[in-house]
Amino acid sequence: AQSxxxxxxxxxxxxxxxxxxxxxxxxxxxxxxxxxVQYPGxxxxxxxxxxxxxxxxxxxxxxxxxxxxxxxxxxxxxxxVQWSDTAEYFCAVTLTSGAGSYQxxxxxxxxxxxxx
Amino acid sequence: xxxxxxxxRYLIKTRGQQVTLSCSPISGHRSVSWxxxxxxxxxxFLFEYFSETQRNKGNFPGRFxxxxxxxSRSEMNVSTLELGDSALYLCASRGEDRYNEQxxxxxxxxxxx
Numbered sequence: 001a002q003s004x005x006x007x008x009x010x011x012x013x014x015x016x017x018x019x020x021x022x023x024x025x026x027x028x029x030x031x032x033x034x035x036x037v038q039y040p041g042x043x044x045x046x047x048x049x050x051x052x053x054x055x056x057x058x059x060x061x062x063x064x065x066x067x068x069x070x071x072x073x074x075x076x077x078x079x080x081v082q083w084s085d086t087a088e089y090f091c092a093v094t095l096t097s098g099a100g101s102y103q104x105x106x107x108x109x110x111x112x113x114x115x116x
Numbered sequence: 117x118x119x120x121x122x123x124x125r126y127l128i129k130t131r132g133q134q135v136t137l138s139c140s141p142i143s144g145h146r147s148v149s150w151x152x153x154x155x156x157x158x159x160x161f162l163f164e165y166f167s168e169t170q171r172n173k174g175n176f177p178g179r180f181x182x183x184x185x186x187x188s189r190s191e192m193n194v195s196t197l198e199l200g201d202s203a204l205y206l207c208a209s210r211g212e213d214r215y216n217e218q219x220x221x222x223x224x225x226x227x228x229x
Contacts, residue, residue: 034217044206044220051215090159101171102147102210104218106159 002027004093006107013081014115021076021110023091032094033074034104035065039087047089050074061085086114118143120221122207128227134195137224141188141209147171148190149218150182153204162205165190194226202228 007022025031035047048059055067065076074091091107121140129135141148150162161174165184182192188209194201204225208218 036220043222044208046217046219049217092159101164101166102149102218103161103164103172103174104149104151104159104208105161106151108158 002093002105004091004105004107006091006110008110009108010111010113012113012115015083016080019076019078019081019085019112021089021091021112023074023076023107024072025074025093026072027093033065033067034092035059035063035074035076036090036092037087038090044090047076081112081114083114083116085112087112120207120209120219122221122224124224125222126225128229129197130229131197131199133197134193135197135226136191136193137205137226139190139192139207139221141190141207142219145209145211145219146188147210147212148184148188149208149210150190150192151206151208152176153206153223154202159206162192197228199228202226
C-alpha cells in the first residue's frame with residue numbers, strides 16, 4: 001500500500017539555522033509530490049509541489065524541495081528559518097486510481113519549533 | 117476567489133448521535149475531498165466526490181458517508197458516533213487541470229463525548 005514517511009516528529013531550531021525535513025514515499029510508479037504547512041490555528045496551505053521536470057522545486061517563503069527518484073525522497077529545505085516558520089509540515093503524495101480520481105496520502109507530519 | 121469554507125467550525129456530540137458537516141468548495145472546483153485529522157493517525161483520506169459521484173473512498177467504516185450536490189457543495193455524515201471519531205475534519209477542493217493542487221478549508225473540529 002502507498003505510504004509516506006516523515007523521519008522527524010519534532011524539530012527544534014534557533015532562528016537563522018538551516019532546515020531539512022525528510023520525506024520518503026513507497027510507490028513504484030509516477031508520483032506527484034507536495035509539501036503542505038499548517039500554522040497554529042490556520043488551515044493547511046501548499047508550500048510547493050512537484051509534478052515533473054526539474055527535480056529542485058522552489059516554493060513560497062523561501063522553501064525548496066528536491067525530488068530524488070532513486071531514493072524515493074522529497075526533502076524540504078530552507079537555508080535560514082524564522083520564528084514565523086513555526087508550524088507543522090506535511091509531505092504528501094498523490095495516489096490516483098481509475099476514472100481520474102484523486103487522493104492525497106500524507107505523512108504523519110513534522111512539528112517545527114523555531115526559537116527566537 | 118473565496119476559499120474553501122466549512123460549517124460548522126466546532127461541534128460537540130455524544131456517543132451514538134449522528135452528525136452532518138458541510139463544505140463549500142472554491143467556485144468552479146468540482147472535485148471535493150474529505151480528510152480526517154487526528155494526533156495519532158495524522159491525515160487520512162475519507163472520500164472524494166466529483167460531479168455528484170463518489171470517485172474514491174478511503175478505509176473507513178460505512179458509518180462515514182458523504183454526498184455532493186449539483187452546485188459542488190458537499191456534506192459528510194457520520195452516524196452512530198464513537199469517541200474515536202473526535203477529530204478535525206478537513207474538506208479540500210481542486211480544479212480539473214492535472215497540475216492543480218488541493219485547497220483545504222479550515223476544518224470542523226468534532227468532539228464526541
